[in-house]
Amino acid sequence: MTETHSRLASAVPLFTTAQVLCVGDIMLDRFVYGVVDRISPEAPIPVVRVTRETAMLGGSGNVVRNLVGLGAKVQFLSLVGDDAAASEVATMLGALPNVVPMLEVEQGRATSIKTRYIAGSQQLLRADQETIRPLTAHHEATLIANAEAILSGSTGAACTVVILSDYGKGVLTPLVIQKIIAAARQAGVPVIVDPKGRDYSLYAGATLVTPNRKELTEASDLPTGNDDDVIAAARVIIERCGIAGVLATRSQDGMTLVTGDELSPAGQVHHLPAEAREVFDVSGAGDTVIATMGAAMAAGLDLVDSAYLANIAAGIVVGKVGTAAVHADELVTALHHQDLDQAETRVLSLDQMAAQVERWKAQGLRVGFTNGCFDLLHPGHLSLLRQARAACDRLVVGVNADASVRRLKGETRPVQSEAARSAVLASLMMVDGVLIFGEDTPLEVITRLLPDVLVKGADYTVETVVGADLVIANGGQVVLAVLEPGQSTTNTIRRMTAETL
Template sequence: MTDLAAELQAIAGVKVLAVGDVMLDRYLTGAVERISPEAPIPVLRVLREETALGGAGNVLRNLVALGADPLFCGVIGDDAQGREVQYLVGEALGGGAHLIQDKTVATTVKQRMLSGGQQLLRADWDAGGLPRDQTLETLESFALDLLKQAGALLLSDYGKGVLQAPVLRRLIGAARTAGLPVVVDPKGRDYSRYAGADFVTPNRRELADASGLPTGSDAEVVAAAARVIAEADLGAVLATRSEQGMTLVLGDGEGGVAQVVHLPAEAQEVFDVSGAGDTVVAAFGAGLAGGLSASAAAGLANIAAGVVVAKRGTAVAFSDELLRAGQKARLLGAEAKIADRSAAAAQAGTWQVQGLTVGFTNGCFDILHPGHLHLLRQARAACDRLIVGLNSDASVRRLKGAARPVQDEAARAAVLASLADVDRVVIFGEDTPYDLIGAVGPDLLVKGADYSEAQVVGADLVKARGGKVLLAELKDGHSTTRTLEKLESADSGWEDGR
């Protein structure tokens, strides 16, 4: 959560230029209570009508929701729908937007009819006319001027004619010259149109179409992304994969792959995927403009996508929603770290087969204090994965007295599991962790330096397997007992009127 809060702070107020095909999304929501007497079709009794910016306009909306300071360029028709787009853009953004009106095009409208939370039908108004050369020249001029203020360039291509090849080439070239990251939400099969862009963000089907390769598994997605990167002269691919999350594939600049990051899906429930790609582009681009690494920006985009697919329509993700979603994901992740003895032993074996060093330490961890954190940090630094054995409530009472523990085993396990240095927490009921150490079979056993190696429980088991014992440096002045004594003294002072 600390990292996520810092990341959201980093993107607050960043200037991001979005250019592309803007359109209007209209929603008719109502109830279906009968079948039409004219044909075997449902009759929708409309109860509510809503209108929102779509396409590149939805990228704009998401940038605003995330706290960025977007700049915007697009083309609208000389029609009522275009004027509605103009009003909505002004309402969302105020200044910093340039919408060029063109009489040769009609503003695209996508109208969705819904009942009971489900789409019944979508009707599109799309005349298909291309903007005039003069319109594109004007748009390009505005965009190049706004680019001087921006920290990133986002190109939202819906195939409506705004992002034609010459425009793409000049905008991408200008951004590259300025050292700005370029993110493209692509359309069609020929990604060479986006040559020189740093990132493209296709979904799984779009990636399959562009690469001519299957995209079902992790390995297939990586192979397809690598082909697109090499053939289209791109920097990287951020592939959105619905329930399989996202995959970021970074090129090495020589036609190969430098790094792959798989991100699991964040959404707990998918309600509507409309506009989720726009959210990904906005969050990812804002993250890059805010100075985040590509993998950190992709993580931010993944959380944002999980937020919007749980909403109806082309929704947006607000920064406070990302914080709540990140907190929930972290708590779920921490919960997953708490394992029983057999599961922890199996996981340790898997890690060791992968060539990872497994460490183990243990304690009551009744009230977590800096001394505990210092020990855990040293333990984790000395191994690849750290398992913590936690005394059960009953064993703490036997060791510390009837007044302990202050926090029950569930609370103590949850706090430990929330720490980045801890990979697994196992509660054990014995007075010592000897049997647990025998079951887990760690490569490293860590205990405080107030013990000698001969006094460390389980040292013989670990050393017999060729493992090591680490006596960690202690942080003076910190102990649970001392903390409780201070609290009791303070309570006594209050009772005496001090």
């Protein structure tokens, strides 16, 4: 399992190569936060004392937010009204990197607004303002033409996955769905659908649909109470509706991936247990699932690996309040944490570590940094870490990722995965933070963190220590730690090999 985590963690950066076409119903999600400390004298209802309000993209817009957070590039087709909410939506889309929005504007239509009232972490009420009707024939033809142009490559922008985010508000009419799926199949591009309604034959030809348990029950007319029920219901959808696969999201029971003959000759079933440690809000979790599936598949991962990542992403997002999005560094961090027993860990992504280092420096603490493969922890490593910690108030340790170790040490290394190595280091009292880096040297990490103290072994000189010039120019110090004679991972492995011969 550990090898799977390491492999998938190293695949997440590939999401930046993903090119996704997303089509669906966009909304504006408003969140009104407050405190409830009394009951209304007018009726037996809580009185919310509003403390703040926020707004963000919802519906298919939240799918786009998740895609961007994961690093994908997105071309986005949708429909809005001619109102203030539409202007707000357009502004938010314009602020997102790597998104090309193509919004049709329909006169007289109300852009969907969903307002949620929240006290603490509890959602009390949702109020909807929207127009629910199919888009006009003119807008339908324009949207189809834009999608077909993208899929044919005539716009010059590549597309390797299509996501249809159907919230039933009228953008994804039967004709729009049919034409886009047909164009995608002709182009050899997989189509992933977050479905709506009971009739999934509308999505015939799609690669994958991602219903939740309730939606799967309604669409199949079958119970979905246990694993066997879910499998049977998914197979009915596959056979009856002409869909290649079903990824059923099942809340506390995780997710189940069922594929038909088109995707795997014998048909396969994969159960993925729930990953959330604590659930605060499931709003938008389905958006995160389909976005992660889309980004992963567009980056070249297969269905099973994509579903595994989507399951972990869903576990992250339900631990947040509101229509939240997941980010690539959170996904990598979560993969590394799969092998840890404790909830609180000191293994962080580069972004998270940079923020932590800033907090430490703001407190007047000297931050030290050292790095290495740390494949088999031995007394020489411990001596280095003790000397490093003695030179600073907080010590951050950079660990070479598995792929980096292989490049530096050969194909037989590492002996232990990056998750295992970082977990062991994080358990040491002299270590305050651990991060994993994929490059052969920690230059990018050092540039980002700018530690006050940079520590390497005395087999280096100050001039040959990577990043020494940056640290010194920033007023920092380079410390060369005394080495323990005869202690190295290579020697340890050599002795172990000799003993087995």
